[in-house]
Amino acid sequence: MKSLPKSQVLRFTEKAIHLVRRATSRYSSKFPKHRYTLPQHVVLLCLKARKNTTYRGLFDKLIEMPRIRRALGSAELPTPSTLCKAFNQLGMARWSVILTLSAMLLPTSGIVGVDPSGFDGSHASKHYTKRAKLTIQRLKATLLVNAKVNAIPDLHLTTTRKHDSQIAPSLIKRNLESIDILLGDKGYDDQKIRRLARQQKVRPLIKHREFTLLHKVWNAQLNADLYGQWSQSETVNSTLRRKNGAFVRSRRWWKQFCELTIACLVHNVGRSL
Template sequence: MKALPKSKILRFTEKAIHLARQAVSRYSSKFSKHRYTLPQHVVLLCLKVRKNTTYRGLLDELIEMPRIRRVLGLAELPTASTLCKAFNRLDMAVWRIILTLSTTLLPTSGVVGVDASGFDRTHASKHYTKRAELTIQQLKVTLLVDAKVNAILNLHVTTTRKHDSQIAPPLIKRNPEDIDILLGDKGYDDQKIRRLARQHEVRPLIKHREFTSLHKAWNTRLDADLYGQRSQSETVNSTLKRKYGAFVRSRRW
């Protein structure tokens, strides 16, 4: 009998477990029960996000996914509370490492756009929160996106009102080898960003705020076709919100 071809979700799981084993140790502590490994937890959490489901919904589907369980090496499934606690224990640094490793699988171009967008911390309607006089703090998420493959190279998340010009430098410092050309709108118009980019051999293609005729002239001389690729960053932000929602369910940050 001919073997069944690999599904997209199976190929995703194989790549995810490979990256997770590079990013994290086998167990979180030598005192852990060694029942499930950290890479297993990481991939299960990735599957939950990919399928846009709940912890219980994911575990219910995995009962009927023997090939996925085999790839993960799961003889039995964890409980929903186990996965929830695993998510709360994992640091942002772990997810950043996995994100960085995943980009090595893609043919990135070096033309990178930076753009920010806001995400609500709950899915309560704006009408209700306004009527009830509730204040819901937003997350400001800044993405570094490759313009060719729309891959997220890195990100910065904050609950403060930090200006774009303060967020861009750490992103440049973390990914200098992935950036040849940096595309940004007028929110990133800062000479410190331009100097930092050039120090890392990155060409900054950032529009100037037009206070004088000289600024207008500089903007006119920008490569319009190249700068136009900055819209891919906005496309990625829009896609994330349409696919997963414009809010985050987690109440912790």
């Protein structure tokens, strides 16, 4: 019988497990039960984000995917509650390391754009939130996108109403080695950002807010072809919202941060296939 070709899901699983094994230890504690490894849990959580499904929905799909289970090296399947506990134990620091390594799978360039996007909390019942006196906060995600291959090397997440000009400096400082040219819209028009970028030998290509005729002249002198690559940041934001939805399922803020970081990680691995 002729062997079937590898599907996109199988190729994604093989690349993800190889990547995660480089970034994490085999087990998460000194006294593991040796039933499942930490890389297996990480890749399963990535598959959950890629399929945009629930823990139980992923469990049902994996039952009918023997080749995926073989690629993971697992004869058994973790229950939905086991995966949920694994997600709670994995911190943001670990996900950030894996995200950085996933961006290295692509031939990135030094032209990087920055663009924010908003995500809502999960669609909870309005009646329930009113009776329980809950406040569903809106999450602001600022993505750092490589304009050449649409990779996401880093992101900034906050639940506050922090302005774009206050977010950009931390992204610049964390990614000095991968930024040569920083692209941004008028929301990042701040002299502190421009000064910081030049001090770190980064060329800021950011549009000016047009208060005077001089600002209009400066904007007209921008390199149109180079600045036009900033639109790739909006494209990546749109892709994440279209594939994963414009909301997050988790209720706690730190889980929401991890959830969006996993979505960016899945995006990078998918782009590398």
